[in-house]
Amino acid sequence: MSQMLALVILVFILFIGDFVAVRTKAWVPSIFVCAVLFLAGYWTFFPKEIVSLAGVPPVVATMMMYLLITNMGTLLSLQELKKQWKTVVIALSGILGIIVVLFAVGTFLFGFETIVVAIPPLVGGVVSSLIMSEAAQEAGLTSLSVFAIVIYVMQGFAGYPITSIVLKKEGKKLLTEYRNGNLAAKESIGEAAVTKEEPKSQFKLINSIPEKYNTEFFKLFRLALVAYLAYLVSTVLAPIVEISPFVLCLLFGVIASSIGLLEKQVLQKANSFGIAILVLILFVLDGLKNASPTMMLEIIYPLVGTIILGVIGMYIFSFIAGKMLKVSKNMAFAVSLTALYGFPADYIITNEVIKSLTDDKEEQDMLTSYMLPPMLVGGFITVTIVSVILAGIFVGFL
Numbered sequence: 001m002s003q004m005l006a007l008v009i010l011v012f013i014l015f016i017g018d019f020v021a022v023r024t025k026a027w028v029p030s031i032f033v034c035a036v037l038f039l040a041g042y043w044t045f046f047p048k049e050i051v052s053l054a055g056v057p058p059v060v061a062t063m064m065m066y067l068l069i070t071n072m073g074t075l076l077s078l079q080e081l082k083k084q085w086k087t088v089v090i091a092l093s094g095i096l097g098i099i100v101v102l103f104a105v106g107t108f109l110f111g112f113e114t115i116v117v118a119i120p121p122l123v124g125g126v127v128s129s130l131i132m133s134e135a136a137q138e139a140g141l142t143s144l145s146v147f148a149i150v151i152y153v154m155q156g157f158a159g160y161p162i163t164s165i166v167l168k169k170e171g172k173k174l175l176t177e178y179r180n181g182n183l184a185a186k187e188s189i190g191e192a193a194v195t196k197e198e199p200k201s202q203f204k205l206i207n208s209i210p211e212k213y214n215t216e217f218f219k220l221f222r223l224a225l226v227a228y229l230a231y232l233v234s235t236v237l238a239p240i241v242e243i244s245p246f247v248l249c250l251l252f253g254v255i256a257s258s259i260g261l262l263e264k265q266v267l268q269k270a271n272s273f274g275i276a277i278l279v280l281i282l283f284v285l286d287g288l289k290n291a292s293p294t295m296m297l298e299i300i301y302p303l304v305g306t307i308i309l310g311v312i313g314m315y316i317f318s319f320i321a322g323k324m325l326k327v328s329k330n331m332a333f334a335v336s337l338t339a340l341y342g343f344p345a346d347y348i349i350t351n352e353v354i355k356s357l358t359d360d361k362e363e364q365d366m367l368t369s370y371m372l373p374p375m376l377v378g379g380f381i382t383v384t385i386v387s388v389i390l391a392g393i394f395v396g397f398l
Contacts, residue, residue: 001047003055006047006050006051007054009041009050010050010054010282013037013038014030014034014282016034016037017030017032017033017034017037020033031153031156031281032153032154032156035150035153035285038285038288039288039291039296042291043293046289048289050286051282051283051285051289054282056283060279060283061130061279061283064279064280065127065280066224066230066249067220067223067224067227067267068267068276068277069127069227069249069250069388070223070226070227070249070250070253070262071223071253071265071266071276072127072253072388073251073252073253073256073257074254074257074264074265075265086325086327086374087373087381088377089325090318090322090325090327090335090336090374091335091336091338091339091377091378091381092381092386093318093320093321093336094314094335094336095123095314095336095386095390096317097312097318097336098119098122098123098313098339099119099313100313101310101313101316102115102118102119102122102306102309102310102313103115106118106305106306109302109305110301110302110305110306112397113136113141113144113397114144114302114306116394116397116398117132117136117141117144117147117148117394118147118302118310119310119390119394120132120391121148121149121152121155121387122151122155122306122307122339122340123310123339123382123386123387123390124339124342124382124383124388124390126152126277126280126281126284127280127387127391128387128388128390129148129149129151129152130280130283130287131246131388131391131392132148132391132394132395133146133284133287135395135398136148137287139398141398142290143298143299145287145290146288146291146296146299147299147303149284149287150288150296150303151306151307152284154307156341158307158340159337159341160349162311162333162337163334163337163338163340163341163346164349164352164353166330166331167334167349167350168353168356168357169330170328170330170331170371171357171367171371172357174366174370175357175363175367178363178366183366216272217270219266219269219270222256222261222266223262223267226249226253226256226261227249227252229252230245230249230251231245231248231249233248233252234248244392244393244395246388246391247388247389247392247393250388250389311337311340314333315333318332318333318335318336319332319333331371331374334371334374334375334378335375335378336378336382338375338378339378339379339382339383339387341379342379342380342382346375347372350371350372350375351372353371354367354368
């Protein structure tokens with residue numbers, strides 16, 4: 001198989017995944033469709049090295065991980081997190097619930113190593129699943145390496161419908177209060193939390209550079225430099241304390257964005273985000289090449305079990321946190337469930353629920369002002385920040 005034919009096949013599979021997700025309004029996750037097609041390919045005519053053959057060897061995927069995680073750090077809006085501090089507490093409580101229940105119950109049912117590999121992908125996305133998959137592979141745990149990918153692929157099937165149900169309950173309650181005159185719309189800050197530009201930094205070095213010189217390559221240079229500094233600090237600290245360079249990339253991205261060294265969403269502004277995600281998703285799905293039909297049957301039991309236990313843990317701990325913070329149990333549970341999918345699924349599901357509850361524009365705006373900001377912040381805290389930190393810690397347990 002030629003390189004370009006391999007690339008065409010793989011990118012076409014990713015397109016099919018997106019197409020199905022759009023047609024089903026994200027109820028069938030694109031990553032699930034891609035995973036099924038990859039498995040079908042590996043079990044029939046795909047060469048085992050098709051991803052590397054297409055031009056995505058491990059070293060390229062690692063480079064993209066450094067850039068993407070540092071880029072994640074630039075998304076953090078400290079102002080929005082301050083406004084949504086209750087959401088942050090509830091999101092962290094939900095993750096704590098997953099950890100406590102899986103270690104307390106899941107360890108006895110599935111084994112310690114299985115739980116260690118399961119938790120970061122369960123509360124995160126593509127990056128944390130890839131970190132755990134690679135760590136399991138290096139530890140000689142081939143089936144658990146595949147398990148880390150599969151749990152990331154499947155968790156949305158639990159998250160999407162449950163989130164939709166609890167958000168509809170919350171929305172109906174809010175609409176009743178609004179129609180009775182007991183509730184006023186807030187300033188809608190949800191979408192701004194993701195897309196709004198921050199005020200220009202006072203960091204003179206970057207501000208003094210004319211825009212015509214701030215090219216795509218200069219943006220990428222600064223992003224790579226920040227990622228390298230994170231890697232360097234991780235290496236220097238290694239004899240004293242083991243800290244994953246990916247965790248430091250996240251932290252350094254936040255710092256670099258705060259002082260103006262990096263723009264918000266710098267990869268997008270350098271017109272490089274799409275190709276970076278393409279590389280990373282292909283490399284994640286490459287982990288399925290070791291998944292035989294027998295192995296897939298073996299991991300179904302721990303797969304279903306860990307997801308069910310994780311959701312139970314989320315509900316219990318988010319319910320307690322919601323009670324303490326006087327947040328409704330439905331909203332608290334929905335926020336914690338964002339760990340199972342993150343952005344943009346949290347944005348899509350919330351908007352779909354709002355549109356299904358009312359056709360009135362004012363009522364839709366009211367629901368958006370109450371429901372969208374906590375959902376976006378919850379997804380950012382769980383998937384973008386905490387899952388990467390957990391993965392960096394948990395790799396040391398294997």
